[in-house]
Amino acid sequence: MKKTLKWRLDLWWILFSYAMKLKGRFRIAAILSLVSAVFSACIYFFVSKVVVGGTNSLIGGYGSGDYFAYVLAGMMITAVVSVGLTMTLSTMRELFWANKLEAMLMTKMGVGTYLASAMILSFIYASLNILLFLGIGVAIFGTSFHVGQGGLLVVLIILLSSFAVSGIGLMATGAFVFMGAKLGSEPVTWIFLTLQGFVAGIYFPPTLLPPPVNYLSGLIPQSFGVEALRQVLLNGRGLTDQAVLLPVLSLFAYCLISFPVGLMTFKAAMRRVESRGSLGRWV
Amino acid sequence: MRSRRFSSVSSRPSSQLRVLDDVSFATRDGEVLGILGTNGSGKTTLFKLLAGILLPDAGTAIVNGHDIRSERGLVRESVSFLSTTGWMLFDYGIRLSDNLLFWAVAEGLEIREARERVAHALKVVGLKNKERFYPQNLSTGMRQRANLARALLADKPILLLDEPTSGIDPASVVGIKRFIREELMSSRRSILLATNNMWEAESTCDRVAFLHKGRIALIDDVANLKRTTGAKCAVIGVKKSDSSHLEESLRKLPFVRDLAIEASMVRVYGDVETHFPELLNEVSRIPGVLSVALDEPSLTEIFLQVVGGDSP
Numbered sequence: 001m002k003k004t005l006k007w008r009l010d011l012w013w014i015l016f017s018y019a020m021k022l023k024g025r026f027r028i029a030a031i032l033s034l035v036s037a038v039f040s041a042c043i044y045f046f047v048s049k050v051v052v053g054g055t056n057s058l059i060g061g062y063g064s065g066d067y068f069a070y071v072l073a074g075m076m077i078t079a080v081v082s083v084g085l086t087m088t089l090s091t092m093r094e095l096f097w098a099n100k101l102e103a104m105l106m107t108k109m110g111v112g113t114y115l116a117s118a119m120i121l122s123f124i125y126a127s128l129n130i131l132l133f134l135g136i137g138v139a140i141f142g143t144s145f146h147v148g149q150g151g152l153l154v155v156l157i158i159l160l161s162s163f164a165v166s167g168i169g170l171m172a173t174g175a176f177v178f179m180g181a182k183l184g185s186e187p188v189t190w191i192f193l194t195l196q197g198f199v200a201g202i203y204f205p206p207t208l209l210p211p212p213v214n215y216l217s218g219l220i221p222q223s224f225g226v227e228a229l230r231q232v233l234l235n236g237r238g239l240t241d242q243a244v245l246l247p248v249l250s251l252f253a254y255c256l257i258s259f260p261v262g263l264m265t266f267k268a269a270m271r272r273v274e275s276r277g278s279l280g281r282w283v
Numbered sequence: 284m285r286s287r288r289f290s291s292v293s294s295r296p297s298s299q300l301r302v303l304d305d306v307s308f309a310t311r312d313g314e315v316l317g318i319l320g321t322n323g324s325g326k327t328t329l330f331k332l333l334a335g336i337l338l339p340d341a342g343t344a345i346v347n348g349h350d351i352r353s354e355r356g357l358v359r360e361s362v363s364f365l366s367t368t369g370w371m372l373f374d375y376g377i378r379l380s381d382n383l384l385f386w387a388v389a390e391g392l393e394i395r396e397a398r399e400r401v402a403h404a405l406k407v408v409g410l411k412n413k414e415r416f417y418p419q420n421l422s423t424g425m426r427q428r429a430n431l432a433r434a435l436l437a438d439k440p441i442l443l444l445d446e447p448t449s450g451i452d453p454a455s456v457v458g459i460k461r462f463i464r465e466e467l468m469s470s471r472r473s474i475l476l477a478t479n480n481m482w483e484a485e486s487t488c489d490r491v492a493f494l495h496k497g498r499i500a501l502i503d504d505v506a507n508l509k510r511t512t513g514a515k516c517a518v519i520g521v522k523k524s525d526s527s528h529l530e531e532s533l534r535k536l537p538f539v540r541d542l543a544i545e546a547s548m549v550r551v552y553g554d555v556e557t558h559f560p561e562l563l564n565e566v567s568r569i570p571g572v573l574s575v576a577l578d579e580p581s582l583t584e585i586f587l588q589v590v591g592g593d594s595p
Contacts, residue, residue, distance in 0.1 A: 007393050014388040018377065025376030099371045102336045106359045108391035275338045 003108065011109055015117040030125075037079075037129050041136045044071045058205055063234035069143045072133055073233050074202035077226045079129040080158050083122040084165035085192055088173045088266075091118040096177075111270075123162060130158070146236035153232050153239055160251040161225030167258025168192055168221075174265035177273055196222045221258070224250040303328055304497040305342065310441075310473040315463060317488035318477045319586060324494045326477035327366070330443045333475070334364040347440055363434050364443045370426035372433075373418040379429055380405065380414035383436065390437035397436070404435035408462060424455030431462060442474045448483060460487050481582040491582070495590045509579045516584065517551040517562055520574035529569050536565060552584065 023030055048067035059070045092115070095101040104111050137143035147154065172188035179186055199206050199217040206217035217223040224247035231237045231244045239245055303325045310316050320326050331337035332344055335351050335358035344351045347361035373382045380401055387397035405411045408428040410421075418426060427447060434442055444463070448456045463474065464487060478484050484491050485505055492502035501512065521529055526544055533539050533551060538561070540553035555562055556577060566572045580588075 003391075004393075007388075007391065010394045010397075011388055014385055014394065018374075018381065018385050021381065022374060022376050099366070099368050102331070102334075102364075102366070103369070103372050103386075104389070105336050106334060106362070106364060107386070107389040108360070109389040114389075271338075274336065275340065 011113065012117065015114070016121065019117070019121050034129070034132065037132055038136060040075065041072065041133055044068060044075070045141050047071075058208065061235075062230050063144065066143065066234075068141060069137065069145070069234055070230065071203055072137045072143060073230045074200075074226050076130045076133050077158070077161060077222060077229055078196070078202055079133070080123065080126045081161050081165045081196070081222050081225060082193075083119070083126045084162040085169045085172070085189060085196075087119045087122045088115050088166070088169045089176055089186070089189060091115055092173045092176060119166065127158075145233045147233065150232040150236065150238065153244070154229065156239075157225060157228045157232065157248065157251070160248065160255060161221060164221035164225070164251050164254040164258055165192070167255065167260070167262035170259070170262030170266045174262070174267075174269035177266070178269040192220060192222075195220050199223070201226050221251055221254045224248075224254070303332070303339070306494075306497070306499055308492055308499055308502055310475065312440075312473060313471045314490065315474045315476055315488045317484035317491040318475055318494055319479065319481070319484055319491050319582075320477075320494035321479065321590060325497050326494055327445055329494065330364055330366075330445050330475070330477060333358075333441075334362045334443060335359045336364070361439055362441045362443060363437055363439045365430055365434055365445065365447060367446045367449055369430035369433065370418070373426070373429065375417060375419045378415050378417060379410065379421070382418065383429070383432060386433055387436040392436070400436050401432075404432035407435060408432045409458060424451045427451050428455065428459065428462075431459060438470075440472055442472050443477070444474065445477045446479070447476070448478070448480065456483065463487055481586060485582045493586060493589045500589050505582065508582070508585055512580075512585050512588065514552075514554065514580060514584075514588070515556045515577045516580060517555040517559070518574075518576050518578045519549045519551065519566060519572060521547060521549060522571040522573065526571075529566065529572065532565060532569055536562070538562075550578075 045068045048071065059065050059067060062070050062073075092101070095104060095111070095114075101111065104114055134145060134147065138145060168188065172186055172192075175186040175188050195216060196202065199209060199213065200220055200222040201217060202222070206214045206223065208214075209217075228244050228247040228251070231241070231247075235243070237244050239248065306325075306329060308316075318326050318329065328337065332339055332351060333346050335346070335355040338352070346358045349357040349361060351358050372386070373379070377385075383401040383404065384394075384397055387400050388394060392400060402411070402414075405414050408431055410425060410428055410432065413421060413425060418429070421429065431444075431447060434444070447463075448459050451459065460483065463476070476484070476488060488505060490502060490504050491508065493500045501508070503512075519529065526549060529549060530542060530544060533542055533549070536553075536558075538554040538558040539551055542552070543550040551562065559577060563575055566575055
């Protein structure tokens, strides 16, 4: 059966409308998640006031040294990279536990398209979170961001960060599929999520960490994403500035390596479980 | 009549166990072929291999002319596979018709055609009035019928049904059997029905294959099997209160292997065809016996004869 353009458009429409119906069905969870984001932002605003008095010399290189703005930029990147890191994995986990994987493999749509749609929808949702953080920061707490000049650059940084971690997400999914989910988890996501909170510079500058721990920040793409985003949003710098260009190029290099490796890992894992017959929880 | 060949498959999903070993058979258009076997005999593994979602560790299979190793995409386009747990595919937060619409479009239909196909499928399985129900509000039998409706969405030439009536009440079983015979057969598909319900196989399948210890132990028409394979049994009609004395006498006969005693009937297994005069002579002296006749063996008896009551 040929894959016509009309069918492809219909398929994407069905995938999105189906996901929206599910979101609508579980709208309380969706609303609560947004409310949680608002509360997280509020918590960091007050933490910044109490612990560092609102500004800090350690982060003086970013705008006016406003800790709240510093963390908010970190949280924006976290919102989107967490999706790239965990979404393929959580979707595969859902397919595995609901025994949908085998049925999906037999359809013309295939698993790849389904994973891609889940990922795109989650990115859209994460982008809402970012807008929410921006809105809260600017409208409620009076934080100053250079959004107007660097809007497109912000989108580019977010996209590159997402792609870079998506490759790692695919590796994690490969590990999950390969391990047959017997443990209910896998080590790749754990490593990157743990490192993200500790060395990526989301909540504090990695330079505070003693060597060689601080060198680890150069190994994960989130570090480059958050650095570039802060330079644009807090310092108003552009792509021609080395402070932005270098992390953007690093992200690009990360994408070129992590995505193909992730894809190969995932495909190898799928071939392995297809031979073992463990595509579903109930085989 | 076109033949679809499934051949030379061996699979060992676990490193300890060879589930299938050199299985070869062919099906015909519009035929229902029953795959019968004990639990763990390899029925589901066989179906997954034929559906192209499990790779054999040796050999290959030709499904609708396509090799499952080198042409898996084409194999998957030829086969619909409905597993026992197929109802789990339905999302509980989504109405039944929308669930089916999703799978119809995923199978390659454009939305307009998919809507028509979903409406038809729901009508055929008797769930038209339940289209706006959520799956969690359907009974087990209804969910299984909804699962069968998925088989009608994609127009694929081979349909693999893995125990489609498991856990379903007798009334629904009758409905599903009628659905298989009338609706699916009319589409001239080849249907492979895995079951360990002999009554279902006998009343639904044109031919049956016994899968035993990873091999096809026997494959033939149901009528032919009864004629050629199974030993006949004797059926003795008795008055309800008089079977105990009869049982005692029958068990003493050396050619009697086993007895199945029901309210007003005793089935006698063993070499009864050869020793029928002796049997008649014995039971004629017992009061309460109303009739004695030789009968065709049931599929269960043939199955037990083939597998010898062994687990795989």
